[in-house]
Amino acid sequence: MSRTARRAAPLALATIAALALVGCTDKPDTPSSSTKAGGSGAITVNATDTACELSASTAQAGTVTFDISNAGTKINEFYVYAAGDRIVSEVENITPGLKRQLKVEITEPGTFTTACKPGMVGDGIRSDFTVTGTAAKGSADQKVAKAISDYRAFVATESDKLLAGTEEFVTAVKAGDVAKAKTLYPTARLPWETIEPVAESFGDLDPRIDGREDVIEDGMKFTGYHRLEKDLWVTGLQADSNAIADQLLVDVKEIATKSKSVEPTALTIANGAKALLDEVATGKITGEEERYSHTDLWDFRGNLQGSQSALETLRPVVTERNPALQKTLDARFGELNKLLESHRVNGSFVSYTKLTAADIKALTVSLDALGEEVSKVPAVVESK
Amino acid sequence: MTESSSAAERSDAPTPVAASPTSGGVSRRRLLGTTGTAAAVGLVAGAGVTYAAGRATADGTPADAGPGVPSLDAAIDFHGEHQAGIVTPAQDRLHFVALDVVTKDRAELVALLKTWTRAAERMSAGAEAAPGGLVGGGPFAAPEDTGEAYGLPASGLTITVGFGPSLFDGRFGLAARKPAALENLPAFVGDQLEANRSGGDLCIQACANDPQVAVHAVRNLVRLGFGVVSVRWSQLGFGRTSSTSTAQATPRNMFGFKDGTNNLKLEDPAGLAEHVWVATKDEKPVAAWMVGGSYLVARRIRMHIEIWDRTSLQEQEDIIGRDKKVGAPLGQAKEFDELDFAKKAPDGTPAIPEIAHVRLAHSSNLRGVKILRRGYNFTDGTDGVGHLDAGLFFLAFMRDPGKQFVPMQRALASKDGLNEYIEHNGSAVFACPPGTVPGQFWGQSLFTT
Numbered sequence: 159m160s161r162t163a164r165r166a167a168p169l170a171l172a173t174i175a176a177l178a179l180v181g182c183t184d185k186p187d188t189p190s191s192s193t194k195a196g197g198s199g200a201i202t203v204n205a206t207d208t209a210c211e212l213s214a215s216t217a218q219a220g221t222v223t224f225d226i227s228n229a230g231t232k233i234n235e236f237y238v239y240a241a242g243d244r245i246v247s248e249v250e251n252i253t254p255g256l257k258r259q260l261k262v263e264i265t266e267p268g269t270f271t272t273a274c275k276p277g278m279v280g281d282g283i284r285s286d287f288t289v290t291g292t293a294a295k296g297s298a299d300q301k302v303a304k305a306i307s308d309y310r311a312f313v314a315t316e317s318d319k320l321l322a323g324t325e326e327f328v329t330a331v332k333a334g335d336v337a338k339a340k341t342l343y344p345t346a347r348l349p350w351e352t353i354e355p356v357a358e359s360f361g362d363l364d365p366r367i368d369g370r371e372d373v374i375e376d377g378m379k380f381t382g383y384h385r386l387e388k389d390l391w392v393t394g395l396q397a398d399s400n401a402i403a404d405q406l407l408v409d410v411k412e413i414a415t416k417s418k419s420v421e422p423t424a425l426t427i428a429n430g431a432k433a434l435l436d437e438v439a440t441g442k443i444t445g446e447e448e449r450y451s452h453t454d455l456w457d458f459r460g461n462l463q464g465s466q467s468a469l470e471t472l473r474p475v476v477t478e479r480n481p482a483l484q485k486t487l488d489a490r491f492g493e494l495n496k497l498l499e500s501h502r503v504n505g506s507f508v509s510y511t512k513l514t515a516a517d518i519k520a521l522t523v524s525l526d527a528l529g530e531e532v533s534k535v536p537a538v539v540e541s542k
Numbered sequence: 543m544t545e546s547s548s549a550a551e552r553s554d555a556p557t558p559v560a561a562s563p564t565s566g567g568v569s570r571r572r573l574l575g576t577t578g579t580a581a582a583v584g585l586v587a588g589a590g591v592t593y594a595a596g597r598a599t600a601d602g603t604p605a606d607a608g609p610g611v612p613s614l615d616a617a618i619d620f621h622g623e624h625q626a627g628i629v630t631p632a633q634d635r636l637h638f639v640a641l642d643v644v645t646k647d648r649a650e651l652v653a654l655l656k657t658w659t660r661a662a663e664r665m666s667a668g669a670e671a672a673p674g675g676l677v678g679g680g681p682f683a684a685p686e687d688t689g690e691a692y693g694l695p696a697s698g699l700t701i702t703v704g705f706g707p708s709l710f711d712g713r714f715g716l717a718a719r720k721p722a723a724l725e726n727l728p729a730f731v732g733d734q735l736e737a738n739r740s741g742g743d744l745c746i747q748a749c750a751n752d753p754q755v756a757v758h759a760v761r762n763l764v765r766l767g768f769g770v771v772s773v774r775w776s777q778l779g780f781g782r783t784s785s786t787s788t789a790q791a792t793p794r795n796m797f798g799f800k801d802g803t804n805n806l807k808l809e810d811p812a813g814l815a816e817h818v819w820v821a822t823k824d825e826k827p828v829a830a831w832m833v834g835g836s837y838l839v840a841r842r843i844r845m846h847i848e849i850w851d852r853t854s855l856q857e858q859e860d861i862i863g864r865d866k867k868v869g870a871p872l873g874q875a876k877e878f879d880e881l882d883f884a885k886k887a888p889d890g891t892p893a894i895p896e897i898a899h900v901r902l903a904h905s906s907n908l909r910g911v912k913i914l915r916r917g918y919n920f921t922d923g924t925d926g927v928g929h930l931d932a933g934l935f936f937l938a939f940m941r942d943p944g945k946q947f948v949p950m951q952r953a954l955a956s957k958d959g960l961n962e963y964i965e966h967n968g969s970a971v972f973a974c975p976p977g978t979v980p981g982q983f984w985g986q987s988l989f990t991t
Contacts, residue, residue, distance in 0.1 A: 237678075243674065243677050248674060248678075278667050278673075425682060526768045530768040534684070540680075
């Protein structure tokens with residue numbers, strides 16, 4: 159489990175408007191601002207060091223085209239903002255004398271703000287910009303719906319695996335078969351690590367199943383997987399080990415059922431993928447999670463797999479909106495998977511205690527590289 | 543270097559503060575009681591606790607108020623014939639980082655250098671690392687700029703990049719382009735080098751008059767580099783130990799002495815051409831990309847300040863070769879008086895002792911060799927046995943380390959009286975390519991020609 163309680167996910171923030179950057183391109187320096195095909199004429203923006211003059215302050219929904227010329231002496235930028243200074247689209251590095259074009263797809267009506275920013279600093283020279291009417295939306299909505307149903311199916315499968323593995327593990331514990339229980343321990347809990355963000359949403363169940371000895375809150379008992387881990391590896395089975403095992407199975411059954419009822423959104427799937435990598439960074443790569451068994455690399459495997467699987471469901475959405483990001487994600491997942499698998503011997507991950515400082519650094523470097531890219535996904539899937 | 547904009551300030555801050563010390567924007571530097579706008583505009587900084595007061599010259603003039611030195615808040619031009627941050631009047635604060643390239647893909651490295659150049663250009667102007675970096679990505683995106691410098695002035699930020707010898711090992715097809723002058727430094731007598739404070743494929747030197755601005759620059763560049771580079775080592779410097787302009791007063795190092803009195807200065811273009819900037823004739827055509835650049839030597843010099851502080855004034859002055867209060871060479875009266883190595887003290891021994899630091903390091907004893915020093919004082923916590931881990935992070939720029947730093951350090955390492963009080967525990971050398979014009983990226987001529 160995570161070391162700190164997560165902030166509740168923001169309730170469905172109203173999507174501001176349906177917006178998408180179509181693209182901005184360098185344009186040959188032609189003085190005329192001829193009408194663009196497929197829409198109302200381009201809006202010219204005459205930017206100087208002190209002024210930002212638009213040829214129109216309203217537009218019909220659809221693709222809105224701005225032709226920006228920098229007639230000043232400073233590097234300029236042009237922004238279209240939605241409420242809260244959220245950038246709908248921008249074009250930067252417009253050097254003096256240069257002309258750039260910005261195309262923005264706006265499918266819902268609303269009031270926006272345009273700004274030139276001579277010298278790149280400050281609030282910029284702003285004015286209101288009104289969009290009227292509506293335009294057809296892209297195909298992404300169906301893709302999001304498909305992603306959600308795919309993710310629910312993944313969670314259901316992993317929940318079933320968790321339950322089956324836990325049953326086997328609990329049986330071994332109760333039979334007093336310490337050797338077998340130790341063998342089963344890391345793989346039984348691996349599915350848990352793949353769906354941890356979902357499991358964590360069910361209040362006390364998470365600490366009961368996966369609480370660590372040092373992060374149990376006042377008034378709670380140390381139970382679950384990590385209590386049995388300590389029994390198996392350090393203290394030997396205790397008088398109440400069977401009762402702990404029974405309770406673990408009851409709790410896992412409950413969470414397996416509840417997990418199938420979750421209703422994710424594209425945003426919660428994407429945030430969950432990021433949260434899983436944060437788990438690795440703060441708990442697994444440090445050797446904290448499995449302090450008695452040192453099976454942390456198994457948990458690492460589970461978290462990484464869970465993150466990748468979650469994003470796999472979102473692949474069509476990300477590919478449509480930001481293909482370069484999807485390509486980088488694939489590359490970074492590939493690199494970290496390869497590195498992690500290099501620590502597997504005869505099918506089993508080596509003990510965390512066998513890792514050298516250089517091994518841990520290499521894993522951290524690769525994890526940072528992946529985490530930075532995964533952190534870009536939530537805004538991509540929620541950008542409309 | 544010019545002062546490009548008096549209103550340079552990180553994006554969207556309400557009011558420019560550079561022009562008026564009384565306006566709303568209070569920089570962190572001023573809150574911390576260090577050199578602030580007050581000094582820059584000639585006001586008397588209050589209560590005698592500020593850095594500005596500490597650095598005032600003997601006649602009471604604020605140290606950094608000289609003509610020719612940009613105001614402490616100003617933006618320094620990023621582009622130019624040479625990279626900024628070399629002859630730019632030395633700022634008060636440093637964050638230096640050495641990085642290893644972790645990708646094997648040359649194209650990723652080139653793409654990062656382009657991204658870095660753009661972000662560095664923006665941050666040097668006082669802007670966020672990316673447009674709308676603070677909140678513009680909306681509620682679901684991790685902000686593109688980390689935010690801690692938002693609303694602070696540009697603070698004289700310069701960001702200087704360098705390439706280490708290991709970058710030319712063949713991973714990126716650069717082996718043939720390695721300049722002859724870019725070699726790892728030889729071992730010197732007394733070196734106690736630590737691997738995790740030495741070397742690196744790349745370096746970034748961020749200097750500013752506000753520590754938060756310097757750290758912000760490095761942090762954001764490191765973040766942009768995840769997957770391509772990883773941090774190898776990092777060093778903060780809290781106060782400059784060199785002047786690189788005649789308009790700056792000479793600061794003091796952790797031994798309490800003025801350091802860098804005879805440094806090369808911005809106002810001496812002939813000296814810079816002779817000792818700092820790589821010239822066309824210096825390198826084979828394949829390494830011509832370094833023309834207009836400079837080599838950076840970095841040495842982390844731990845000072846055993848506790849031992850030094852128990853040393854008598856006379857011994858301290860004999861070891862340095864200068865008077866402690868004024869900084870005059872021994873046997874002379876004023877800081878900038880010529881050093882006279884022949885002059886005798888009343889007892890018949892040389893006024894400047896044979897083992898004095900200034901004697902050994904002086905160009906007249908090194909066949910005319912000079913370097914541009916740009917070092918910083920540091921304290922990095924403790925050594926674990928009850929002492930401060932303090933010292934001088936030595937940075938120096940030069941035309942050829944093998945002909946300049948190496949003979950100088952050989953002379954010092956074998957004889958310098960200071961050796962009893964210092965140890966070099968980090969070392970690196972980097973080739974800092976020439977400057978850029980808008981649209982170019984750092985090291986473009988290395989990667990594209």
